[in-house]
Amino acid sequence: MARAKSSDRRRGPVMRTFVRLAQIGIGLALIGLIALVVMVAVARSELPSYTDLKNIEQGQMIRVRAVDGAIIQEIGPSYGRWLPSAEIPAVMKDAMISIEDRRFRSHLGVDPKGMARSLYFAWQNRDTDRRLQGASTITQQLARTIFLNNSYSVGRKIREAILAMAMESKFSKDQILELYLNKVYFGGGAYGIDAASRKFFDHGATNLDLGEAAIIAGLVKAPSNYSPTADAQAAIGRASVVLRAMQDTGVISPGQAAATEPADVALAPEPPQNSVRYFTDWALPQLDTLIDETIQPIDVWTTVDLSMQRLATAAIQSNVPSGAQGALVSMENDGAVRAMVGGSDYVSSNYNRAVTAVRQPGSSWKLFVYLAALESGYSPDDVVTDEPVQIDGWTPRNSGGSYAGPMSVRNAFAFSKNTVAAQIGNELGFGTVAGMARRFGITTPINTHPAMVLGTSEVRLIDMTRAFAEVSDGGRAIEPYGITKVTTIDDEVLYQRRERTGAPLVDDYVAASMTDLLQTAVNAGTGRAAQIGRPAAGKTGTTTSNKDGTFFGFSSGLTTGVWMGRDDAKAVGGLQGGTAPARAWAAFMKSAVAKRPVQKFDTDVVLPDWQLEDEDDAYFGAPEGGDFVDEYGLPVEGNPPTGDGQLPQQDAPVLDDSWIDRALGRGQRKPDPQPAPRRPEAVRPPQPKADERPSEDGQDELIY
Known part of the structure; x- marks a missing residue:
């Protein structure tokens, strides 16, 4: 009996503790419930009406507009x-x-x-x-x-x-x-x-x-x-x-x-994506640097001209060789991009070859060779000699191995004489040529082997087009752009592009002389297919075994670049810069500038009193014997050795910024008031390694 009472006494405090904890828990639960009810009631009182909730839209809407205000993408x-x-x-x-x-x-x-x-x-x-x-x-x-x-x-x-x-x-x-x-x-x-x-x-x-x-x-x-x-x-x-x-x-x-x-279940087909998407895919990422992040619906006003875009698309699609791709960029002298085609068909391939792909430009690269020459004292009427030349074992050649002897700089450029370009590059220094390319906006690596004067360094189409536009603008720097204004749908301006005056890249007379050379190339040289019935200036480019064809040129304040080739870099039969690319350029430009005033260049075109071979003879697909050659003129036995059409790579000196700065630090000389041919002291190019030096009979096949 006493033991039972003792047990009851022990359970009493435990029970009281349990009851007390239960009471506390219930109290806390009640407090929590009351707090929850209060919070829900407060939230309920602050909720919008059902009608207001229906009208709330979330997320940012972006409307992209062409230069005339038409909506081109939402x-x-x-x-x-x-x-x-x-x-x-x-x-x-x-x-x-x-x-x-x-x-x-x-x-x-x-x-x-x-x-x-x-x-x-x-x-x-x-x-x-x-x-x-x-x-x-x-x-x-x-x-x-x-x-x-x-x-x-x-x-x-x-x-x-x-x-x-x-x-x-x-x-x-x-x-x-x-x-x-x-x-x-x-x-x-x-x-x-x-x-x-x-x-x-x-x-x-x-x-x-x-x-x-x-x-x-x-x-x-x-x-x-x-x-x-x-x-x-x-x-x-x-x-x-x-x-x-x-x-x-x-x-x-x-x-x-x-x-x-x-x-x-039948799914709806994806809406067709026309080529203007190449432009918007390039332009819209620029928003990140132009405006702060916003959730407001915005209108993005761009530079693209839809009529020019349609012309560009038609020009590429109607002229690109079968099995090849084509790309086009067209911009004003201030860098406003009016048309951009990154491929033959956006639906089948949205890869933008106009701004992403890097390909060899061929002889359109000679723009930089002759800019460097003109800045160093050459004039278009100076006499140079088209003759066999060997530079550190590399022997460039012209069409069919023929040489014209003494000729003007103007004619040497118009007919894309490889030997003359090689002599000029060797005389000025290949680093000087590379520095000029850097100055005009080429951002991709540049090799400094002798054959670089013929366009062996890979570039982007938009960068080369920019360089030609800078010549068109008198030698001033420009920056390609695609967005002019960003506003909210209530017309609040979030960004407005201001007019900018580009820094001079070369003196006016250098740009004018370069234009002189370029217009001769169109009127009488390798770019004759690009004639459009008004003053035009430009340059063709064709690479090894017809793997790439380019044409860059300008007229009436509009500069356009065209590239054609295969994505796998395999040869395209008959592809030359002066054929399909030049024809596409002309087809586009003839209509694109039709309503613009005719603008004459600073110098009248000077036509030569003689002609070289026909256009077809100015190109060749292989040296004697049918073998291929690499970009340094070295013979390659049989077909190109790789499945993607790429030739063996050699260790070439690559120009970095510090190297360029040193190269550009050399003094430049302007011509005398009565210019006589002035030649800077030749600069010895970087030497290839002993086991990489081109053989004496090596010939170059990258042209014009």
Whole structure:
């Protein structure tokens, strides 16, 4: 008896402690509940009206405009027609509820079972980077879509839950589902089921069938991964998961699920992408440096001229050789890009060869050779000698091995005499030529072997076009650009480009003399196919075995560059700078400048009193014996040894900025008032290694 009383006395304090803790817990729970109710009530009072919520749009819309203001591309959110609940197909509602929130009709904004499951999942994966999953109801997702962001934090989840309960207390289930289905993001820029249906199936959402509804419902989890336009198989696989969920919840029968095959759903074809996308793909990344990040809808006013863009596309497509690609860039003297074609067809290949690809320019590189010569004292009428020459074992040659003897600098340039260019480069120093190229905006590596005067260094089309435009602008620096103004849709100016005066790169007389040479090349030289019935200046370029053909030129303040070739750098039969590229240039420029005033150059064209061989004879595909040669004139036995058409690489001195600075530090001399030929002291070019030195009978095949 005494032992029992002692036991009762011991249980008394324990029971009292338990009761006290229970009371504290209940009290805290009540306080928490009251606080939750207060927070939900406050949030409810601050919620916009249902009408206001319908009118809220999220995400930034970007409208890209051409130079005349026409909209050429829309980027960002797309909202279809708002569908009232009564017009939303039942299969769409059932599909969304089944896959995203099975207890949507019964919970109060948050799902306790779902939260418990997610907390268990989080505990099981506490030592990993996996996030809390499965706890967001449709109402929570709607709250996040309208009021919050997708950043992951406990605080955001709490705010999301409070807003969801506030919305549940203010709006009906049908209203919440209507908001959700009209606002949730489905990928591809589409917000709401109507926009998604139009994008993916090419019809509105009022007549969605079961398979289509399953595809759309499956997108919410990961729009980028499951978008039919990004990965059709992933979208189909996810739709099958939705159908099984619908069967599990009883909204469709097993027979309906089995009879519905998502793979049979007809997807809308992607809208055709015309060539202006090459331009916008290049121009829009410039926004990052022009304006601060904004979520406001904006208009981006660009430099592209749609009529010129159409002309450029037609010129490339109608002239590019079969199996080859073509690219074109056209810009004003201030650098405003009016047209850009990065390939023969944007739909089949969006790779932008106008600004990304690096290819050898061939003899169009001689622009820099002769600019350096003119700056160093040569004049267009100076006499040079076209004769056999050997430079450190390298022997360049002309067409058919013929030589014209004494001739003017003007004619040597017009007929793209390799031997003369090689002599000038050797006399001035190949570093001087490279420095001139750097000065005119060439950013890619430049080798300084003797054959560099014939264009063995790879360049970008837009950079070479810029260099010719700088000559057209009197030798002043320009920067290619594509955006002139950025405004909000309320016309608030966020960015306005200011006119800029470029720094002089060479003296005016050098640019004028270079233009003299360039117009002779068009009127009487290798660029005759580029004549357009008004003053024009330009230069052709053809590389080893006809792998690349280029033409660069300007007229009436517009400069255009054209490249043609294969992406794998294999030879293209008959491709020469003076044929297809020059014809494409002429076809484009003739119409592009038709309404512009005719502008004469500073000097009248001086035609030679004799002609060389026809254009076809000015090019050759292989030296005697049918062998190929590399860029240094070294014979290559048989066909080019690699499958991609690339010749063996040799270790060439590559010019870096410090080397260029040293090269440009040498004094330059201007011509006397009565210029006589002045020749700077020859600078010995960098020597190749002993085992790489070209043989004495090596011949160059990179031309003109």
